[in-house]
Amino acid sequence: MPRLVRQFLAFFGVGLAAAVVHYGLLIGFVEGAGVDPIPATLAGYVAGGVVSYALNRRHTYDSDRPHREATWRFALVAFVGFLLTWLFMHVFVDGLGAPYIPAQLVTTGIVMLWSFLAHKAWTFA
Template sequence: MRAARMSEGGSTAGAGLKLLARFGLVGIAATSLYAVLAIALVKSKWIGFTPVQASLAAYAAAAVFSYLAHKSVTFMSNGSHRSEAGRFVLLTATGFAVAYAAPALLTAKLGLPPIIAILVTCLIIPAVNLLILDRWVFAQREPSRQSDR
């Protein structure tokens, strides 16, 4: 994680833990939003989405929520939406591709149990996302806001 400035009464480690907590809370909220929307869209008689359509629509909605929450809450970025949204979309698409490729590679090619592929995906994607969001997507932050992390 980016080195945070030492603030009065705080520490770099404390700032890092606060950032990690906000990152985790936004992730849990986005995942919950995805699950609720996907279930609602599948069960809705008047919308008529297939499970794949519901999943994609819910994923898109959760991604928008995730972008806005990470920008304003997790990283408190003052960068432009023009540059940050594009980077976020690229990162999200990459994560989606990894979530597809990891199980295919680990189970079909290497013969590992599905739980291993799921665990690898659940650990690798959030860790990489935190690093890339911090260092590239939301890198433009005011110095005073970086110390609040």
């Protein structure tokens, strides 16, 4: 299997684990605590990001870049993803009145593509 395909499949698997954390918090905060979907999804994004860093560093990119370099790079890519998550969720939920779960699914796809490419080219290169 070509390396890029293997990496993307590993990234996708790690993304599923991170998504369980992200969506779990999102749904728990919205349905269980009455929190607005946008701050709830941002809290989930941060928690999922912690899972994502640990698993991607080891299983997707097999990086030997020192943590002191990789963590700030990961954080910067994640911050852009955080902003993209806010932007798209704001547009879909507040602007277009979309239900928050379908809006989050589309947003996740967009941010996943951004993150994979940025981490491959810069964070863990």
